[in-house]
Amino acid sequence: MRRAVHLAPGADLAGFRAAARRLAADDIPPEAVTWTQGDAPALFADREDAAGAAPLPLPRPVAELIAGVVQHRDPERFALLYGLIWRVLRGERHLLEVASDPLVHRLARMRKAVARDLHKMHAFLRFRRAGAAGARERFVAWFEPDHHILAAAAPFFVERFPSFDWAILTPDGSAHWDGSRLDFGPPGRREDAPASDPFEAGWCAYYASTFNPARTNPAAMRAEMPKKYWRNLPEAAAIPLLVRGASARVAEMIEREAQAPLKRVPARALAAMSAQEPASLSDLNALIRRSEPLVPGATQAVPGEGPIGAPIAFVGEQPGDQEDRQGRPFVGPAGQLLSRALAEAGLDRAQAYLTNAVKHFKFEERGKRRIHQKPSAGEVAHYRWWLDRELGFVGPRLVVALGATAVLALTGRSVPITRARGPARFDGKPYQGFITVHPSYLLRLPEAAQTDAYGQFVDDLRRVRALAEEVRG
Amino acid sequence: MDDRLAKKLTILADAAKYDASCASSGGPRRKAPPGGLGSTTGAGICHAYTPDGRCVSLLKILLTNYCLFDCAYCVNRRSSNVRRATFSVEEVITLTVEFYKRNTIEGLFLSSGIIRSPDHTMEQMIRVAKGLRRQHGFRGYIHLKTIPEASPWLIEQAGLFADRLSINLELPTEASLERLAPEKDGAAIQAAMGQMRERIAQAKDERRRFAPAGQSTQVIVGADASTDVSLIRTSASLYHTHALKRIYYSAFSPIPDAAAILPAKPPPLQREHRLYQADWLLRYYEFSADDVAEAAEAGMLALDVDPKLAWALKHRGRFPVDVNRADREMLLRVPGLGVRAVDRIVAARRHTRLGLADLSRLTSGLKRARPFLVAADHAPTRLTDRLDLRARLAEPPRLGEAPRPIEPPRQLALFG
Numbered sequence: 001m002r003r004a005v006h007l008a009p010g011a012d013l014a015g016f017r018a019a020a021r022r023l024a025a026d027d028i029p030p031e032a033v034t035w036t037q038g039d040a041p042a043l044f045a046d047r048e049d050a051a052g053a054a055p056l057p058l059p060r061p062v063a064e065l066i067a068g069v070v071q072h073r074d075p076e077r078f079a080l081l082y083g084l085i086w087r088v089l090r091g092e093r094h095l096l097e098v099a100s101d102p103l104v105h106r107l108a109r110m111r112k113a114v115a116r117d118l119h120k121m122h123a124f125l126r127f128r129r130a131g132a133a134g135a136r137e138r139f140v141a142w143f144e145p146d147h148h149i150l151a152a153a154a155p156f157f158v159e160r161f162p163s164f165d166w167a168i169l170t171p172d173g174s175a176h177w178d179g180s181r182l183d184f185g186p187p188g189r190r191e192d193a194p195a196s197d198p199f200e201a202g203w204c205a206y207y208a209s210t211f212n213p214a215r216t217n218p219a220a221m222r223a224e225m226p227k228k229y230w231r232n233l234p235e236a237a238a239i240p241l242l243v244r245g246a247s248a249r250v251a252e253m254i255e256r257e258a259q260a261p262l263k264r265v266p267a268r269a270l271a272a273m274s275a276q277e278p279a280s281l282s283d284l285n286a287l288i289r290r291s292e293p294l295v296p297g298a299t300q301a302v303p304g305e306g307p308i309g310a311p312i313a314f315v316g317e318q319p320g321d322q323e324d325r326q327g328r329p330f331v332g333p334a335g336q337l338l339s340r341a342l343a344e345a346g347l348d349r350a351q352a353y354l355t356n357a358v359k360h361f362k363f364e365e366r367g368k369r370r371i372h373q374k375p376s377a378g379e380v381a382h383y384r385w386w387l388d389r390e391l392g393f394v395g396p397r398l399v400v401a402l403g404a405t406a407v408l409a410l411t412g413r414s415v416p417i418t419r420a421r422g423p424a425r426f427d428g429k430p431y432q433g434f435i436t437v438h439p440s441y442l443l444r445l446p447e448a449a450q451t452d453a454y455g456q457f458v459d460d461l462r463r464v465r466a467l468a469e470e471v472r473g
Numbered sequence: 474m475d476d477r478l479a480k481k482l483t484i485l486a487d488a489a490k491y492d493a494s495c496a497s498s499g500g501p502r503r504k505a506p507p508g509g510l511g512s513t514t515g516a517g518i519c520h521a522y523t524p525d526g527r528c529v530s531l532l533k534i535l536l537t538n539y540c541l542f543d544c545a546y547c548v549n550r551r552s553s554n555v556r557r558a559t560f561s562v563e564e565v566i567t568l569t570v571e572f573y574k575r576n577t578i579e580g581l582f583l584s585s586g587i588i589r590s591p592d593h594t595m596e597q598m599i600r601v602a603k604g605l606r607r608q609h610g611f612r613g614y615i616h617l618k619t620i621p622e623a624s625p626w627l628i629e630q631a632g633l634f635a636d637r638l639s640i641n642l643e644l645p646t647e648a649s650l651e652r653l654a655p656e657k658d659g660a661a662i663q664a665a666m667g668q669m670r671e672r673i674a675q676a677k678d679e680r681r682r683f684a685p686a687g688q689s690t691q692v693i694v695g696a697d698a699s700t701d702v703s704l705i706r707t708s709a710s711l712y713h714t715h716a717l718k719r720i721y722y723s724a725f726s727p728i729p730d731a732a733a734i735l736p737a738k739p740p741p742l743q744r745e746h747r748l749y750q751a752d753w754l755l756r757y758y759e760f761s762a763d764d765v766a767e768a769a770e771a772g773m774l775a776l777d778v779d780p781k782l783a784w785a786l787k788h789r790g791r792f793p794v795d796v797n798r799a800d801r802e803m804l805l806r807v808p809g810l811g812v813r814a815v816d817r818i819v820a821a822r823r824h825t826r827l828g829l830a831d832l833s834r835l836t837s838g839l840k841r842a843r844p845f846l847v848a849a850d851h852a853p854t855r856l857t858d859r860l861d862l863r864a865r866l867a868e869p870p871r872l873g874e875a876p877r878p879i880e881p882p883r884q885l886a887l888f889g
Contacts, residue, residue, distance in 0.1 A: 094823075094824055097820045097823065097824060098821045098824045098825055099817040099821050100817075100821050100825065100827060100830075100831030100835050102834070105834040122518055123518045123519055124520070125576055126575055126576055126577065127574065127575045127576050128575070129574075137574075139575070141576070156512075156514075159504035159505060160511060160576075161510070161574070161576075162505050162508075162509070163507075163508050163509060163510055163610075164574065198474060199571045199572065199575060200575075201474065201479065202474040202479050202482060202568070202571075202572075203572055203575065203577050205479050206483075206486050206532070206572075207521060207523065208483075209482070209483045209484075209486035209490070210486045210487075210489070210490045210523060210529060210533060211490070211524055212490050212491070212523075212527075212726060213525075214727050215525035215526070215527070215724075215726065215742060216524055216525055217524070217525055217526035218524050218526075219526070220522075220525075220526025221522040221523065221524050221525070221526045223526075224522045224526075225521065225522040233521065235521055235577075236521075242523075243524045246524070253728065254727050254738065256729075256730075258730075258731055258732060259554055261551075261552035261554060263551075263552075263554075265552075266541065269541055269589070270541055272589070272590070273589070273590050273591075274590070275590070276590035277624070287626075291626070291630055292599075292603065292630055292634075294629055294633065376675075376679045377679075378672065378678070378683075379681075381671070381672065381675060382629040385624070385625045385626045385629070
């Protein structure tokens, strides 16, 4: 028994799917089906009852191929696709892997043609400005695709241009975006799109300027941008002229003898060029302040503090909540604990240089609280150049790393503090090193353990003091 | 768009066009947030093609073509008499956004001549990228051409806003750099590449955004005496040490107002093409730099046959290859078979035995492949050993191009 199936115009995927289910359920072979398409209502009421037929157990690649090929303009596509379904359901489940099969080969080429058309539409469609409604701009494009791809092509433009209104007009239908909804409408006409655009001349000038006449190869251009697209590409109008003028331009370049420079050598600018390095600590700090934080969070940079030439420099992890607000290092709870311990160890905070490995407060906002986040190794590395320069300007004889992040910043290596605690040599550094815990570590300990740990910390600082005196002597 | 801006655009696009890189690929997939602008597809899009056959994907411009450097191969060197112009940061942002809204570009490729100092120039470029991202919610593609002479902290900043960073190697040897680009320093270039590689890898591990599309570089071909094999060896080592995404080979192009040190002549386009093919063999065909060297004569790749065919002609003992049985690696060595054709062959032969008609549907390169393979209904018998095989498979010279003998580059004598 022959069957006739009538589908809606264009890429009627839903209609085809329903019909295929029905045909397969009734065991109708491909050669017994006639496929037609158009606006006339379906002669057979297949569509309605087909909704009840069971979905076809097709492998995903087959389903994807069908979704692509239905967009092709070839009227034979439905018959070919049903032929594929028939074979897949009758034992050739892996048919698509046999790319050498004539049917698979043909369908693959059709799908490729659709994919290429889609890609070219994303590439070659040009919007023109069509005014503005209030603060929202509006753009309109006219495009002539080869296949029924408008519905498949439109989401790309939604993802890319959500913030202005746009319409895409084609001879088969139109797509409209208003900032929240994508609607499809009737075919448009070329005249419905604006005839000009304020940036089009600039774009054409760019296109002409970026062409290199010494490499003229119009065949390569046409392979990727066939002539059929040219009439809707404003820049393409320049092509004939560019190609015609190319050889003369090249000949002129080759024949012209090298000319002596008309301008004098900019000796002063050249001499000044190399003087880009920050010349002082305050230059460096200015530069850090105007730079983008390399960790998320941070309202401002917190540079180091203390006299240049300080014998001892303390390097912590990163500014905390209080430091970020005040723009000064070691002013929060951990900083206060450090001050107390320094005093007990007989060290004058005002005579030491205090800074952090990372110059910005990395935090995550939870409600009203700003929760400290440990900087990652990569983030610490982003700040290393600054830290090295900073210590270079200060010139301490002894640098104390407070905690693991500081050690990582100073040595480039992760070292467990408990094992490395005490005097250390930092490779390639001109100063003596010392490793101890970060004062915030003491604050996080259970109360019972705090007294002992604090005592050890003060002991460490006493050794720091002794070491600093030794190094001086 | 006003005339003054259009004029600047003409000068600064003209000045940027000798950079071969144009890709907008390799990045992550992104879409615009509410109120934002732009997306990336991962694969990149070419929005137009110029009559030189090259794709226009990004707005490729210089921030300025004033330059304190004096690199002989460069149209913008300080001793050149070209017209000069400088964009403001805002102008570059406006052009990018307005062109982007018209769907003419995927984003921005920004490079610059060196003004005042490398650091100052680099900071201006970063301001453009930052302004696009921050003020316009721009999620399109940004490629910044990094200035290797700039301070290392600027690379740390650039990676926050750019998808791809690149540093041009320009010339493959220190000696050539010294001679043709006196202000440049090969060690500084390598150090900056190393720094970028480390940061990009770390950020990827830590799932942070830092130049997610990686780094690339460009080498000029034909401006010095380097052989193809030495170029490919340099490339292999760069892919290995600095994990570069792409290396662009740019045939030295005659430029307006060329320096006397370089004779103006037509660019060696076919040579450039062969280098790209050899580069692909390294990246996708499991060839080593030594394999490429074996395909060459006196360090140079043949111009009349592609490097894979040249290799096969020298290793006829390894052929013919049975398409129904050979492993993937050996199929990849067959001239005319691309990676996708090989994958299709491997998938299809699980279900059927492949004959020549099948192969003709799997690859468009069957004419070249035929003498090197065995199929269900085909064995090349004597063909593989024919002495005239090379001549039969060589590409006819392109229209309007005289056949060129294989010889070391002419500049050899010049630099001797």
